[in-house]
Amino acid sequence: MTKIAVLGLGAMGRSIALALSRNGHSLTVWNRTHAKAQALASDRIVASPTVARTIAPAELVIVCVLDQTAAGQIAGDFPDMSGKVVVNLTNGTPDEAIGFARRLDRKNARLLSGGIMAVPPIMGTSDALILYSGDQHAYEDHLPTLMALGSAQFMGDDLRLAPLNDLALLAGMYGVFSGAAHAFAMFRASGRPAGELAPLLKQWLGAMIETLDEMAAQVDSGDHVTGVVSNLAMQAIALNNIVAASRDLGVGPALMVPMQQLVAARVDKGHGREDISGVVVELLDAPAV
Ligand SMILES: NC(=O)c1ccc[n+]([C@@H]2O[C@H](COP(=O)([O-])OP(=O)(O)OC[C@H]3O[C@@H](n4cnc5c(N)ncnc54)[C@H](OP(=O)(O)O)[C@@H]3O)[C@@H](O)[C@H]2O)c1
Incomplete structure (x- = not known):
């Protein structure tokens, strides 16, 4: 089985590690606050105190931290990555995906950007959609492993495509939430429960989305x-x-x-x-x- 490292064990990184472990994978994990890594340790999960020791045995290195500044700092410390695939699942802009790749210049990693269209509790189910772009051969080589995280969709060989799609989808989502927040506020201000509007709003938005x-x-x-x-x-x-x-x-x-x-x-x-x-x-x- 593929040897995997997971760097970053916040709500999402932890769910990623657990989904891989549930699928029978053994992994090494690292988190800036080591206690979170120790809390996850099991017969399949080894908590390591340093990035270097975490990635040393791994063929597939998954990075999932708060933002691309943190991801870039971590990647800046990577040693030579020959034979390894790095999947950056940290949310960021298309330009930041390129910046992350620059941090790995001359480190010989094969690289994928990712966009997680899911929340932590559904990671590992088919409802979790993860978008990837970058090195297609790396994607195909590791697809069986990546499928443990949820449904996978390859967007193209440009590293910017996964974050572009991710942020565009989130923009659409925030548009819907903005409208719903305003609609519910109008209802509450009128002394009516938001729940009264919700079924009609869902029906209306469904029609508009068509x-x-x-x-x-x-x-x-x-x-x-x-x-x-x-x-x-x-x-x-x-x-x-x-x-x-x-x-x-x-x-x-x-x-x-x-x-x-x-x-x-x-x-x-x-x-x-x-x-x-x-x-x-x-x-x-x-x-x-
Ligand atoms: N949660 C979601 O619903 C969701 C959904 C889709 C995508 N995502 C994406 O997944 C990524 C992680 O989100 P999350 O929910 O796991 O966030 P989180 O629970 O707030 O965890 C943040 C993680 O980033 C680490 N971190 C922050 N700054 C760091 C630094 N300078 N150096 C090293 N590590 C650093 C934190 O380490 P410490 O534990 O030491 O603080 C922690 O592991 C984000 O890019 C987010 O947009 C999240």
């Missing part, structure tokens, strides 16, 4: 006006009404105002006949401050 393929096609074609049934000029008024009603209820409009302003800006520029996809153009044109 339109995403069409929206993506509009974005890719650049045609935001053909066949539009809900134009931006009309939607601008709905957004104004959401913000006004929220203020009337004493609900802070902070989550809704950015969308209100983007749509208003698009309409002001003469694009009121466009679909909501026109907002993407506005984002692409906006300065990335």
